[in-house]
Amino acid sequence: MSSLPLAINFEVLTDLDFWVAVATIAGIYAMFSLGLQINVGFTGIVNFGQAGFAALGAYAMAILVLEAGFSFWLAMPCAIVITILFGLLIGLPSLRLRADYFAIATIASAEAVRLFAQNADSLTGGNQGLRNFDDTWFEISESIESVLQSLGWSDPSSFAPLMIVVWVAVVLAMVGLTYITKSPWGRVLRAIREDEDAASALGKNALSYKLQSLSVAATLGAISGFFLALYFAFLNPQEFRPLITFLGYGVLILGGLASYYGIALGAIIIWTLLEGTRFIDLPLSEAQIAALRFIIVGVGLILLMAFRPQGMLGKKEEMVLGD
Amino acid sequence: MATEAGEPRPPAAAAAAPGRNGSQILEVEGVVQRFGGIRAVDGASFDVEQGTITALIGPNGAGKTTLFNVVTGFYKGNRGRVSFDGASIFRRSPHAIARLGMVRTFQITKSLAAMPVIDNMMLAAPDQPGERLVNVIFRPASSKRREREVREEAIELLDTFNLAKLADEYAGTLSGGQRKLLELARALMTRPRLLLLDEPMAGINPTLGRRLLDHMQRLRSEEGVTFLFIEHDMEVVMNHSDRVIVMAEGRVIADGAPAEVSSDQRVIDAYLGSGGGEEQRSADARDPTDAERPR
Numbered sequence: 001m002s003s004l005p006l007a008i009n010f011e012v013l014t015d016l017d018f019w020v021a022v023a024t025i026a027g028i029y030a031m032f033s034l035g036l037q038i039n040v041g042f043t044g045i046v047n048f049g050q051a052g053f054a055a056l057g058a059y060a061m062a063i064l065v066l067e068a069g070f071s072f073w074l075a076m077p078c079a080i081v082i083t084i085l086f087g088l089l090i091g092l093p094s095l096r097l098r099a100d101y102f103a104i105a106t107i108a109s110a111e112a113v114r115l116f117a118q119n120a121d122s123l124t125g126g127n128q129g130l131r132n133f134d135d136t137w138f139e140i141s142e143s144i145e146s147v148l149q150s151l152g153w154s155d156p157s158s159f160a161p162l163m164i165v166v167w168v169a170v171v172l173a174m175v176g177l178t179y180i181t182k183s184p185w186g187r188v189l190r191a192i193r194e195d196e197d198a199a200s201a202l203g204k205n206a207l208s209y210k211l212q213s214l215s216v217a218a219t220l221g222a223i224s225g226f227f228l229a230l231y232f233a234f235l236n237p238q239e240f241r242p243l244i245t246f247l248g249y250g251v252l253i254l255g256g257l258a259s260y261y262g263i264a265l266g267a268i269i270i271w272t273l274l275e276g277t278r279f280i281d282l283p284l285s286e287a288q289i290a291a292l293r294f295i296i297v298g299v300g301l302i303l304l305m306a307f308r309p310q311g312m313l314g315k316k317e318e319m320v321l322g323d
Numbered sequence: 324m325a326t327e328a329g330e331p332r333p334p335a336a337a338a339a340a341p342g343r344n345g346s347q348i349l350e351v352e353g354v355v356q357r358f359g360g361i362r363a364v365d366g367a368s369f370d371v372e373q374g375t376i377t378a379l380i381g382p383n384g385a386g387k388t389t390l391f392n393v394v395t396g397f398y399k400g401n402r403g404r405v406s407f408d409g410a411s412i413f414r415r416s417p418h419a420i421a422r423l424g425m426v427r428t429f430q431i432t433k434s435l436a437a438m439p440v441i442d443n444m445m446l447a448a449p450d451q452p453g454e455r456l457v458n459v460i461f462r463p464a465s466s467k468r469r470e471r472e473v474r475e476e477a478i479e480l481l482d483t484f485n486l487a488k489l490a491d492e493y494a495g496t497l498s499g500g501q502r503k504l505l506e507l508a509r510a511l512m513t514r515p516r517l518l519l520l521d522e523p524m525a526g527i528n529p530t531l532g533r534r535l536l537d538h539m540q541r542l543r544s545e546e547g548v549t550f551l552f553i554e555h556d557m558e559v560v561m562n563h564s565d566r567v568i569v570m571a572e573g574r575v576i577a578d579g580a581p582a583e584v585s586s587d588q589r590v591i592d593a594y595l596g597s598g599g600g601e602e603q604r605s606a607d608a609r610d611p612t613d614a615e616r617p618r
Contacts, residue, residue, distance in 0.1 A: 184445070184453035184466060191435055197397065198433035202447045202513055203421035204454075212456060283615050317493045318437045 001252040020157040022275045024231060024266075030267035032224035032244070034173050034260060035217035040249075041257040041314075042181055043213040044193030045095065046103040050221045050248055052110025055240035057083045057222025058229040059117055059124055067123070072136035080222045086113075088211055095210045107242060118237040129236035137230050140165075147230035159231075160295035166227050173220060174260045180216075181260075190215055190318075220276035250301060256314025265312055273297050338424070346373040348517050348549050349394070349425070354403030354413075356386075358392050360388035363389040364400070365573030371517065376543055376550040378560040378581075382572035382594055387553045388430055390570070391519055395427045396420045405515070424516035428523065430553075434502040434509075436495030439487060443494050443505060445470070447512035477512060483538070484508045500527035507535065511542070520552035524559055536563050561585060569593065 032050060036198040039047040060079035064070040070078065086109075094105035124130065129205045144161035153160070188209055191243040196206045229235050247270070255266025257265055284292065310316045349371040356364040364386040371377050379387050393400040396417040404415040405427050421427075435443050450499075451473065452458040453466025465475040481487040484504045489497065494505060503523060511519055524532045536559065542548040554560050560567060560581065569577040571593035577584050584590055 059583050180456065180459050183459040184451045185456050185459050186468065187438075187442055187446050188454055190438055190442075194435045194437050195433050197417070197429070198435060199446075200417040201395070201421055201427055201429070201433070202395075202509070203426075203449065204446075205416070205418045317495065 010104070017157040017159070018275075020163050021159045022271050024159045024166055026172050026267045026271035027163065028224050028227045028231060029248060029251055029271065030170045030264045031166065031173060031220055031227060033248040033255075033263045034170070034177060035220035035224070035266060036245075036252050037255075037258070037260060037263050038177060038181070038189075038213055038220075039217045040252060041259070042186065042193060043189045043210055044099070045210050045213065046099050047106050047214065047217055048242070048245055049090065049106030049108075049110035050217065051240045051244040052106070052113040053083050053087060053218045053221025054225035054228060055113045055117060055136060055237070056086055056225070057218075058225030058235055058240075059113075059130070060222075061226055062130045062229060062235050063123060065133040066130065067197045072134075076226060079226070080219050083218045083222040083225075085217045086095070087214045091211050091214045095207055095214070107245070110240070110242065110245065114237050114240050117240075119269050119321040124162075124237075127237065129232055129234050133235070134230055134233055162227070162230055167222065169227075170264060173223075176266065177216075177260050185209075185212075200258060250297065253301060253311055256311025258315060258318045259311070259313040262311055262313030269312075270297060273300065347371065347601045348373040348408055349551065350406045350474055351390075351394060352404040354390065354393055354405065354470065355401045356389050356398055357401050362573050364393060366403070367570065367573060367575050369578055370574045371551050372566070373549055373551060374543065374547055375537060375565040376552070376563060377566045377568060378433070378564035379551060379553045379568045379570065380555070380557075380560055385570040385593075386573040387570055388521055389573075391427060391553065395425065395519060421513065424514070425518040425519065426510045426513050426515035426517075426582070428503075428506045428510050428521060430521040432499070432506045433501040434494040434505050436493060438494060439491050440481065440494050440497070440505060441474070441477055441490040443509050444481060444512050445473050446489075447509045448473040448476065449513055454547055473512075480508050480511060484534075500531040503527050504531065504535065507538070511548075515548060517549045517551065520550065522553050522555065524554060532559075539563070557585075 032054060035050055035053065035116075036047060039045050052105045055213075057079045060082045061072075061075045064075035064078055068075075090105060090109045091102075094102045097105070105241065113158055118126055120126070121128075141161040144164065145156050148156040148160060158165075179188070188199065188204050189201075192209055199206050199209075228239055232239060251263060251266040251270055254269060255262030255264070273296055274293050277296055278289070280289070280292075282289065282292070304311065310318075342449055347370040351370070352368045354364050354367045367386065367390055373550075380392075381387050383456050389398065392398040392583060393403075394405055394412075396412065396419070399414045404411065404412060407420070407423055410423070412420050412425070435446070438446070439537055448469075451466070451469050452462060452472060458466055478490060479485065484507070486497075486501060486505060486508065489501070490576055494502065497505060503526070507518075507520070507523065523535055527535070539552075540552055540563070543550060562581075564581060566576055566579065567577075567581050569587070569590045576589045576593055577587045579587075
């Protein structure tokens with residue numbers, strides 16, 4: 001393709017449609033990781049099951065639309081409620097355990113959701129997946145597109161409407177989360193994060209607050225699941241592998257613990273790295289390049305841990321995990 | 324549950340209803356806590372009288388801290404009865420017990436290092452509607468109003484402990500002694516009727532220690548707070564408590580005025596080791612903290 005051994009294909013790098021898609025997926029991961037932030041960064045509970053919440057939210061929404069004939073607008077809040085109830089079901093027994101057992105319980109529950117989706121063919125379509133749950137979104141998307149055209153974007157990218165909706169939702173979520181975390185409620189969460197016994201000794205019901213924190217994460221996870229379903233216009237169990245949660249942790253660690261704005265920054269950086277490195281033109285096979293992308297992100301995270309362990313926007317004083 | 328916001332609440336003692344047995348605020352009867360085959364607390368019984376400063380002493384391993392943990396709900400005792408102000412609290416959860424007005428501190432301070440001093444204090448305030456998520460979202464004004472009151476109260480309390488100028492520092496930057504004071508001040512923010520202090524004097528310098536004792540005396544006389552504290556320094560115990568409870572091997576072996584207890588043969592035996600021999604090295608009835616000093 002190129003005569004130079006190392007070059008960047010600038011044509012694709014300046015492709016607006018491509019970057020709109022990257023911005024959309026980054027926004028979806030930001031939403032996903034905001035849930036991890038309130039759990040890990042503010043409550044000190046290590047939730048490894050965020051992908052399960054996203055999967056359950058997305059599937060519940062799609063199934064309610066396709067099978068139960070719910071409208072898109074009714075299906076979403078119902079799916080959120082279902083996801084919260086699932087979170088409470090998982091959290092109620094496992095949040096009493098030590099933090100590491102809770103982590104195991106959550107990753108197992110997320111895998112249970114994914115494997116159920118893979119095997120309950122009649123309900124979820126199994127590996128064939130689900131389609132056509134997004135008719136309402138399609139209409140909305142078209143009207144947003146026509147607004148964009150009237151604003152002078154002659155040929156908007158097909159992902160532009162979703163990108164806009166996702167980032168508006170992320171900003172609203174960040175503002176809302178900042179507000180509730182700064183409240184006395186959030187202060188109790190931070191106390192539990194650091195020392196559950198100290199909080200209990202002051203009359204705070206730690207289990208109840210942890211369950212509330214988990215419910216907030218489940219809500220954000222479900223919403224990110226909706227977005228992911230709309231992004232692919234297709235639901236498939238493979239979209240919710242544990243890797244998704246681990247990438248979410250990458251976002252969290254890069255952005256910094258206990259910072260919601262760090263999440264947005266972390267998601268943008270990780271996805272710019274992951275997708276931007278696609279176009280480094282090296283004399284390597286495609287599979288090798290794909291692996292190289294993750295190596296670059298991995299090395300980046302290691303360097304960050306070495307030189308700025310609190311993450312980009314995290315506070316060193318509030319690093320209390322891992323004691 | 325909620326008190327009128329803005330109204331100064333009556334001193335803790337005035338609000339306290341008399342317990343069933345008149346003035347016993349805490350009644351502990353036959354409490355047993357086993358860990359595997361070991362009975363760390365083996366049928367301990369005692370009462371704490373309303374408005375007193377009571378010391379709980381005993382050689383290392385006597386079960387004092389374990390007993391504290393059972394009484395405050397951190398351990399679920401195997402057997403026994405514990406009542407606070409006439410109501411059974413045995414095996415209830417720690418937060419529920421704390422809300423009734425019996426609040427503890429810890430032997431190793433649990434100041435929340437990653438939170439500013441002022442947040443440590445405000446966290447402890449009772450009746451904050453903003454600690455419920457629904458109120459944060461739907462009734463933000465009531466939360467903010469209470470928050471202002473609580474902040475004022477916290478600053479005032481910090482001031483009496485000479486910590487006000489550190490209000491915005493992270494608690495992790497405080498010295499060990501300052502953390503002890505912060506933990507006591509924070510416990511007081513809950514408006515307790517009974518405070519259980521686990522070695523409040525350990526690890527703090529004598530000046531701070533004296534100040535802490537003065538605070539206890541003042542709180543007892545002005546606000547009617549009852550104190551039960553574990554202490555190893557016999558001078559403190561003898562001079563600053565109204566009553567002394569002595570534990571050994573999981574049981575209460577003596578209970579009375581400081582002078583009575585210090586001349587009690589069972590107490591002397593417990594500290595010296597009734598069998599004599601080896602145990603004598605590590606214990607001394609006058610000053611059991613000896614064990615912690617370099618020899």
